[in-house]
Amino acid sequence: MPVKGLGAYDTNNIFARILRGEIPSRRVYEDDFAIAFHDIAPQAPLHVLVIPRGPYISLADFTAKASEAEIAGFFRAVGSVAKQLDLETPGYRILANMGEDAGQEVPHFHVHLFGGKRLGAMLVAQG
Numbered sequence: 001m002p003v004k005g006l007g008a009y010d011t012n013n014i015f016a017r018i019l020r021g022e023i024p025s026r027r028v029y030e031d032d033f034a035i036a037f038h039d040i041a042p043q044a045p046l047h048v049l050v051i052p053r054g055p056y057i058s059l060a061d062f063t064a065k066a067s068e069a070e071i072a073g074f075f076r077a078v079g080s081v082a083k084q085l086d087l088e089t090p091g092y093r094i095l096a097n098m099g100e101d102a103g104q105e106v107p108h109f110h111v112h113l114f115g116g117k118r119l120g121a122m123l124v125a126q127g
């Protein structure tokens with residue numbers, strides 16, 4: 001069920017549990033502001049999720065409530081992950097689903113990072 005992207009943060013959502021180490025993940029990066037790990041159902045040869053450490057549901061929630069340091073730190077982390085994975089030269093795509101219309105399923109803000117092949121045209125909508 002897609003989440004609405006607003007409302008109260010669910011402290012037991014799957015990414016909160018990954019952050020606490022209660023559920024295993026294949027981490028590729030971590031710093032004070034963010035962690036990154038492989039998506040469990042990759043949609044490209046390389047599909048990594050970057051999430052802030054703070055409890056934010058969506059981009060709307062993150063940009064409304066996070067500190068300047070958290071916002072800057074998070075987006076720097078996205079760049080660092082891509083660099084660490086050697087994606088800068090071949091290129092990559094980032095994507096964030098926000099709320100119901102975008103089909104956001106996990107109610108903890110995250111950026112998808114795709115790479116490892118020609119990604120084709122940007123997808124706006126299906127059906």
Ligand code: 5GP
Binds near residue numbers: 037038106
């Ligand atoms: P959304 O649709 O919310 O933008 O993306 C959620 C993503 O989280 C999906 O790509 C899905 O495959 C991934 N995901 C869901 N549960 C888990 C999990 O337990 N571990 C990992 N590594 N990824 C997950």
